[in-house]
Every structure is written in C-alpha cells, then in structure tokens.
C-alpha cells in the first residue's frame with residue numbers, strides 16, 4: 001500500500017505538470033440514441049468545459065481526435081490513465097524514468113504483454129482534483145452529486161459533515177474544503193483504503209474514514225449528511241418489495257437520529273414509479289409527515305432500466321425511474337416539495353422512454369437477465 005501510494009503520488013505529480021485535468025471535458029460513453037443531445041457535448045467542449053467524462057455521445061472518437069490536435073500530451077496521458085489503452089514502452093518513457101517504470105511494474109500497476117504496456121489504475125480528473133477509481137464506483141451520478149454539493153457549500157462553513165457510502169471519497173473530499181470536520185464511511189474496507197489514498201493525493205486530509213454498514217458504526221449528530229447510496233433494481237426475488245431501494249429506505253428511516261437541528265442532508269437516489277406511485281416520495285411522506293423538516297425532491301431525469309427492461313418494466317410493472325437529489329432541512333415548518341422536471345427535459349426523457357418501449361415491443365432484444 002505504501003509503495004502504491006508513493007507511485008501514485010509520482011504519477012499524479014506528472015499528471016498535474018501536464019494539465020491532465022483538462023481532459024475532463026471529453027465525453028466517453030458511446031450511445032447512438034443520444035444523438036439529438038450532441039450539440040450539448042460540443043458546447044461543453046468549446047465553452048462550458050465541465051466534467052463530461054461520463055456523458056453519452058454518439059462520437060467519442062471525434063472529440064478525442066479534436067482534443068488531441070490541441071493537447072497532444074494531455075491526450076496521451078488520458079489514453080494511458082483514463083482509457084487504459086495498451087501503449088509501447090517509449091510512450092510511457094516520455095513521461096516517466098526507467099526507474100519509475102520498473103517500480104510501476106514491480107508494484108503491479110503497469111503490466112507488460114507482448115511488448116505492450118497497460119496501466120491497471122484508472123485516474124479520473126474532476127475539477128482540479130484527480131481520483132484513483134480503484135475497485136470503487138465512479139460514474140455520472142458521482143460527478144452530478146459532487147457538483148451539487150460544491151454549489152450548495154460555496155462560501156459556507158459547515159461544522160460536522162458525514163459522507164455515507166463514500167466510495168472513492170469524492171463527496172467527503174470536496175466537503176472537507178467547506179467543513180471543519182468530516183467523517184466518511186463505506187461498507188467496503190477496500191473502498192475506505194482507496195478513499196484515504198484519494199484524500200492524500202488531493203491534499204485534503206484530516207478526514208475520519210471508517211467502515212460501516214450504513215449507520216451501524218456511526219455515532220453523534222452532524223450538520224451535513226451526504227450520501228450516494230446503492231440503488232437500482234438488483235433483486236429477482238418477488239418478495240423484495242423495495243426494488244433495490246432498501247439501503248435508501250433505511251437511510252430515510254434513520255436520518256433524523258443523526259442530523260443536528262438546523263442541519264441539512266443531501267441524498268442522490270433513483271426512485272421507482274409503480275402504479276403511478278413514486279416509492280421514494282411515499283417513503284418520505286410516511287417517515288417525515290409529522291416532523292419539522294423542509295424536504296425538496298429535485299428530479300434530474302426520468303429513465304428506464306434498459307438492460308433489465310423485461311424484468312423491471314414488464315414483470316415488476318414499473319413505468320419509469322426518476323433520479324433525484326433530495327434535500328432534507330431540519331428546520332422550518334413541515335413541508336415536502338416535489339419539484340417538476342423542466343418541460344423540455346421532461347419531453348426529451350419521455351420521448352426516449354417511449355422509444356425504448358417501442359424498441360422492446362418490436363422485439364429488438366437486449367440483455368434481460370441480471371448479470
């Protein structure tokens with residue numbers, strides 16, 4: 001672990017010297033169905049320059065070629081450390097000494113096969129930071145949630161923050177910029193070790209990391225609680241009436257015991273809509289109807305479960321899946337507000353859902369089984 005951290009720090013230093021974080025404007029997730037939204041990717045590349053690594057695009061190669069013209073060195077590093085492409089040793093030698101390369105090989109983070117070299121660490125640029133993915137999750141939701149937290153905390157100072165289901169530690173590490181004390185936990189020890197590594201390589205330390213099955217090992221009360229818990233339809237068991245939302249439900253049920261008066265909690269989660277009822281909204285109403293909380297559910301999109309279409313939408317009868325950021329404020333009068341998705345976005349989402357239903361009923365099969 002120590003030599004991994006040493007090697008990682010060396011790599012991160014090289015990435016910083018070569019402005020690796022510039023590469024975060026490249027969309028990488030290939031999806032032809034999102035073609036109508038392509039102008040947004042182009043506008044981002046040219047003007048907004050936000051993190052687009054997990055955005056869908058019909059033409060990832062086009063953006064990469066364009067980027068390579070202007071930033072050839074950054075793109076080489078992006079190929080090596082984000083796309084994890086196979087490269088020749090000379091390519092790695094452009095950035096690292098022979099001694100470093102041998103140390104990477106000894107440390108098993110660089111593998112050689114038939115004269116080709118491939119790093120097996122994925123380094124994800126986000127804003128001015130770089131995260132080692134390790135075996136943790138890092139996706140579009142991680143970025144969306146991190147952006148939301150940054151926007152909310154900008155200019156504020158929070159006392160005690162708790163980040164649950166921390167994964168790579170992204171939300172905890174961002175919150176450290178604005179909080180006096182941060183505690184972060186995850187059920188997986190491996191994720192915790194990686195989150196510690198990430199806090200060190202991004203110089204945002206003094207975070208208390210611990211393993212915990214949700215709130216089991218957590219004590220005390222906090223001013224801010226953030227969580228990107230696991231969600232999604234993960235069970236084929238017909239008795240599982242939570243449709244993979246059990247961790248989110250457990251969190252909603254226990255949140256009040258861990259939040260200081262005047263405090264705020266933010267959760268990003270999917271819900272499911274079955275027979276016109278939104279299961280997360282119903283759960284919140286059930287738990288908070290007689291508590292002095294102001295709760296706002298902000299929908300980010302509506303989608304369907306494409307890989308498990310038959311199971312989720314046909315067998316379980318779920319019409320669609322909203323993605324929310326939910327803000328719980330422990331003050332004020334009792335209020336639960338479900339915001340509306342902006343009309344244009346709603347039309348786009350439901351057009352896409354209708355297209356997927358149409359595609360399914362035409363018999364254009366995808367993978368229907370849980371993998």
Ligand SMILES: C[S@@+](CC[C@H](N)C(=O)[O-])C[C@H]1O[C@@H](n2cnc3c(N)ncnc32)[C@H](O)[C@@H]1O
Pocket residue numbers: 136137138139141142143145164165166167168169170171185186187188191212213214215227228229230231247
């Ligand atoms: C969707 S990932 C979010 C990771 C990170 N916060 C992010 O936004 O990228 C969910 C995380 O929850 C963790 N997890 C799953 N079940 C958990 C549980 N019962 N208690 C705590 N953490 C859990 C997983 O190990 C994973 O790191």
